[in-house]
Amino acid sequence: MSFVKLLQTPILLLLFSVVMLSCVKDIDLDQTEEIALTPDLQVSLLVFDVTSADFEEKDTGEFAAVIRDTVRLEFLDDSYIQDDLSTVEFSFRYTNFFPQQFRNKISFLSENNRVQHSLQFDIAQGDKNNPVVTDWVEFIENERIDVIKNSIKMVVEIEVLPNQNIFEGELKFESKGLFSFEF
Amino acid sequence: MRPYLSFTILFFGIFFCQAQNKQLLYNVNGLPQSLLNNPGANVNFDGHIGVPLFSKFHISTGSSGVNLFDIFDDSNQDVNQKVSAAIRRLTRNDYFTLHQQLEILSFGWRLDNGQYLSAGVYQEMDMFAYFPKDPALLVNEGNNAYLNVPFDFSDVSFTGEIMTVYHLGINKKINRKLTVGARGKLYSGIFNVASTNNSGKFITRDDPDTPNFYRHFAENINIRVNTSGYASLNNTGMTVQESTADLLKRSFFGGNIGAGIDLGATYNLADNFRITGSILDIGIMFQQHDVENYLYYGDYETDGIEPLFPDVAPNDNTIPYWDLFEDEVDRNLKDETLNEDYTTWRPVKFNAAIEFGFEEMFEVCDYRKTYKRRNYNLIGMHLFGVKRPRSMNYALTTYYDRKFSNNLRAKVSYTIDDFSYYNVGLLVSTKIKKFNFYIAADNLAGYFNLAKSQSASLQIGMQFIFKKQ
Numbered sequence A: 001m002s003f004v005k006l007l008q009t010p011i012l013l014l015l016f017s018v019v020m021l022s023c024v025k026d027i028d029l030d031q032t033e034e035i036a037l038t039p040d041l042q043v044s045l046l047v048f049d050v051t052s053a054d055f056e057e058k059d060t061g062e063f064a065a066v067i068r069d070t071v072r073l074e075f076l077d078d079s080y081i082q083d084d085l086s087t088v089e090f091s092f093r094y095t096n097f098f099p100q101q102f103r104n105k106i107s108f109l110s111e112n113n114r115v116q117h118s119l120q121f122d123i124a125q126g127d128k129n130n131p132v133v134t135d136w137v138e139f140i141e142n143e144r145i146d147v148i149k150n151s152i153k154m155v156v157e158i159e160v161l162p163n164q165n166i167f168e169g170e171l172k173f174e175s176k177g178l179f180s181f182e183f
Numbered sequence B: 001m002r003p004y005l006s007f008t009i010l011f012f013g014i015f016f017c018q019a020q021n022k023q024l025l026y027n028v029n030g031l032p033q034s035l036l037n038n039p040g041a042n043v044n045f046d047g048h049i050g051v052p053l054f055s056k057f058h059i060s061t062g063s064s065g066v067n068l069f070d071i072f073d074d075s076n077q078d079v080n081q082k083v084s085a086a087i088r089r090l091t092r093n094d095y096f097t098l099h100q101q102l103e104i105l106s107f108g109w110r111l112d113n114g115q116y117l118s119a120g121v122y123q124e125m126d127m128f129a130y131f132p133k134d135p136a137l138l139v140n141e142g143n144n145a146y147l148n149v150p151f152d153f154s155d156v157s158f159t160g161e162i163m164t165v166y167h168l169g170i171n172k173k174i175n176r177k178l179t180v181g182a183r184g185k186l187y188s189g190i191f192n193v194a195s196t197n198n199s200g201k202f203i204t205r206d207d208p209d210t211p212n213f214y215r216h217f218a219e220n221i222n223i224r225v226n227t228s229g230y231a232s233l234n235n236t237g238m239t240v241q242e243s244t245a246d247l248l249k250r251s252f253f254g255g256n257i258g259a260g261i262d263l264g265a266t267y268n269l270a271d272n273f274r275i276t277g278s279i280l281d282i283g284i285m286f287q288q289h290d291v292e293n294y295l296y297y298g299d300y301e302t303d304g305i306e307p308l309f310p311d312v313a314p315n316d317n318t319i320p321y322w323d324l325f326e327d328e329v330d331r332n333l334k335d336e337t338l339n340e341d342y343t344t345w346r347p348v349k350f351n352a353a354i355e356f357g358f359e360e361m362f363e364v365c366d367y368r369k370t371y372k373r374r375n376y377n378l379i380g381m382h383l384f385g386v387k388r389p390r391s392m393n394y395a396l397t398t399y400y401d402r403k404f405s406n407n408l409r410a411k412v413s414y415t416i417d418d419f420s421y422y423n424v425g426l427l428v429s430t431k432i433k434k435f436n437f438y439i440a441a442d443n444l445a446g447y448f449n450l451a452k453s454q455s456a457s458l459q460i461g462m463q464f465i466f467k468k469q
Helices: A002-020 A029-034 A079-084 B002-015 B068-072 B079-089 B133-141 B231-235 B240-254 B321-332
Strands: A040-051 A066-072 A085-096 A101-109 A115-123 A132-140 A153-161 A170-181 B047-050 B057-063 B095-110 B116-130 B158-173 B178-195 B199-205 B215-228 B256-270 B273-287 B291-302 B333-338 B342-345 B349-360 B375-387 B392-405 B408-416 B423-432 B435-442 B455-466
Touching: A029 B068, A029 B079, A040 A066, A040 A153, A040 B215, A066 B321, A079 A085, A079 A170, A085 A101, A115 A132, B068 B079, B079 B133, B158 B240, B158 B256, B178 B240, B178 B273, B178 B342, B215 B342, B231 B240, B291 B321, B321 B333, B408 B435, B423 B455
Parallel strands: none
Antiparallel strands: A040 A170, A066 A153, A085 A132, A085 A170, A101 A115, A101 A153, B047 B095, B047 B455, B057 B095, B057 B455, B095 B116, B116 B158, B158 B178, B178 B215, B178 B256, B199 B215, B215 B291, B256 B273, B273 B342, B273 B349, B291 B333, B349 B375, B375 B392, B392 B408, B408 B423, B423 B435, B435 B455
């Protein structure tokens, strides 16, 4: 019995000690401040397919060498873009079935139509049987990212560079943005 | 964002825990708490009354796939690399649990016919969440590295509940071999959240047959989060005092209610060889008050926005492409908040054990009493299971239970479960006259550095236990 009494206190103390003196070590919880989510999101932007009919004035039917359209990208004004966007990589691709060259201009405008960023490149001449692909990648790094954050509209302008060939064909446009965030 | 993230990680890391297995208290027939684990336990006392609020406090936590050290190891400073590695390593079946019980009242007494009645009130919290693997990958890494790979929203599955349980149990010895018991329970719900059986996939495909670089698919999206007891606390500008009063009211059947039953039995194959088993919380909760359901469902696919050239509509207004796009998304992917009643099942548990005793105890001879042979030493194996949204989770324990004297008992257990293969636990129960104190802790090795432990469990309590001479 005395042995049991002798044992009782040490066992209880041992268990208490293990529980009460438990510790958390070898970790640095200050690292929570450095935790950041960094997703890279591929997002489809604009897509279209124009033919020679799209280069005619709707009212008069006259040939128009330049066509343009404006699309509001409202998500550029959202808080996750404004606060956490770090870089963007835009990719544009034209597939040209026209036997003409085109000049392409893509602009990003603010609410007040001020140009924040624009890019221009020529679309190579194609052929209805052998379409030619023109790719363009535009990278907006962290130092210039405000040009995108300040934008709300994307304008695509296509100008035909006429030649002696018949203006007939199809021009396909693909675009995407690789948005990199740091939340 | 970062403070929220830090809080979430700490919450999951420190508090979210395994849970409901109470292997150290199971088959400890000298403690009234064994009746909560098996109402058919072969208890050897004739009355008990717990010290209010102190007769049992239990908290257990578990994370089946990650611990604090994995994320915050101070020898490797790139915490984001560690977070990404953990997210990739964890699977959709890894889970985090937290279970807590606080006994408010506990008492019991033996009737003249030999049956033992026990009753009480305890507060219980049970949280369980599977790791939402695909949504976590999407949020952490985005879709760029996962083209043509679906992000599956069925990975989102979690439940949580806080309630007060009022219970009354009866334990009856049928004959020398068999003891059975049952416990009726009334649940008074304080809070509930449940989001299970979700479905839906998000995929970004680079199919060359589509008109743009990518086509995004949201397929068969059907996500539902049911809550009760949340909306009123979240939406109204209640003061802390008002919220506290509201929570207290819910504890006394002022909110959602439910009912359940525990069943259990002990069968003595021989004087020193027995099998025991119980099924706990076969119960249902009717969530009817303060209910809010959040739904997100539908199908949608898109290649992007398609401008028409020129940029004016027939009425000379600019075409609002973005608004049209948003309208189309809203028509196809619906976001609703409803107030529909729902029912939830309690996480049913079962225990099964086989126990062998040796070194028989000798009691003072009294011809007026019949004695049940008891042993100083008990060894046994115990299987525990708890029903979770996708499957049963199991734990297998082997134990050695030693009664050193009428006043000191200790039990050492070794448990294999989803959290650890080296979980050694210890229970010590001691008595000073009628006053009993016990403490039980699992995964003792983990206490030396909780950061490296994936589970921890502690049970502690004090009460008065009466035994007729």
